[in-house]
Amino acid sequence: MVEQSIWMQKVAADPGHSSWYVERFRSMARAGDDLAGEARLVDALVPRRARILDAGCGPGRIGGWLADAGHDVVGVDVDPFLIEAAEHDHPGPRWLVGDLSELDLPARGITDPFDAIVCAGNVMTFLAPTTRGEVLKRLRAHLAPGGRAAIGFGAGRGYEFPAFLEDAAAAGFEPDLLLSTWDLRPFADDSDFLVALLRGR
């Protein structure tokens, strides 16, 4: 049994947390807010009809956009309520409930590796800290040769950027490019957000 993710600890403490989160994104979508910035960056990383894993997909705004762009998308999230919302709001991708620290898609019949993996929306900081290294190893194991992972999260959330980059290196990733935003601004020592584009070593 793996340690419960910080996200599911929040859900246990407040059973309304997941529905609040779903409604937050639904109301932003109704308001016409731009919810696809991360997806547009990932789309630029891959050929057409690529295989993309949305790791910690939540209610599916990123994977849904990428599927609409013609990619073959699998989304995995530990919160069943969010996966139900993804199925409802963004039909098309394969949405699966699962903990990223136990990710084994071949065991679930999804045998081909991924051209890109996106892990956006602070997912890394909602993992149980003891599982971070294992999650990165499993993401690495699901990446196709030449594929890239795009992982983004904010500073001040309990996972320092240097520690993340060390864990990523230990998992077999190498940074291709470090950015501070999903719209391609460069990363600097004082950046308060990191978008790491990682390739396999």
Ligand SMILES: C[S@@+](CC[C@H](N)C(=O)[O-])C[C@H]1O[C@@H](n2cnc3c(N)ncnc32)[C@H](O)[C@@H]1O
């Ligand atoms: C802030 S939400 C971001 C959702 C989505 N990536 C987005 O940007 O819209 C963080 C997500 O991380 C997921 N998560 C946290 N720990 C996880 C784990 N161990 N395995 C799978 N998903 C996890 C949560 O369930 C939640 O959906």
